[in-house]
Amino acid sequence: MRIRILAVATAAALGVSTLLAGPAAAQGNAPDCISGQWSYVCDADSTGPTTWTVAEVGKPVQTFVSGSAIGGSCRYMLKISYSYVEWDGSTVNSAVATVYCRSGMWPAPTER
Template identity: 45%
Template sequence: MRTALKAVIAAAVITLGLTTVAASPAMANAPAPYCESGASQFLCDADSTGTTTWSITWWGGSVGTFTTAGSTLFASCPYSSIGKQVRASYSYVSGGTTVYSDQSSFICRSGPWQ
């Protein structure tokens, strides 16, 4: 009886451990960045501390990766993305754990800032 109980507990611990490991990387722990655009440039602000790694998915699917010393990214929109929707997300390390954000989107505008 004890052997069967130990086997059930071991199986439960292994199953729970695998579930936790598999779910952690995909979960967003930080809010999506706030982004605005104008004059063929964009500004995104994150809820992060320290070095922030940005992932910008341009119209057409290419991805740009930027690293900033703080929580703000200021960059130019490529000509091919002007007037098109762009997606932004970020990550940073806090207490030895990598924190990932939700994704936001904005339009790369050539005119006034919005």
């Protein structure tokens, strides 16, 4: 009997904490990124304001709000992700894209 009461109390507590936490975060696709001539461009599946996180070797992590596409200069490997809020209030967090900063020409569309 004691175990059953504990199980019911635990389930109730978890249900209440889930309700208080609000909408759950969803996993989105990694940004679609390309690189060339020491620059990068990334596109997200988001609409509206998008919070981007860009980490480059040897530099501080940058977090900023922009539209669904970003670009900039780079010298080394980048780790890029984004998040945005859906119409229902849920947050979508993307997977992380790894971008190897290329010094050469931009890749042709068929090379991507």
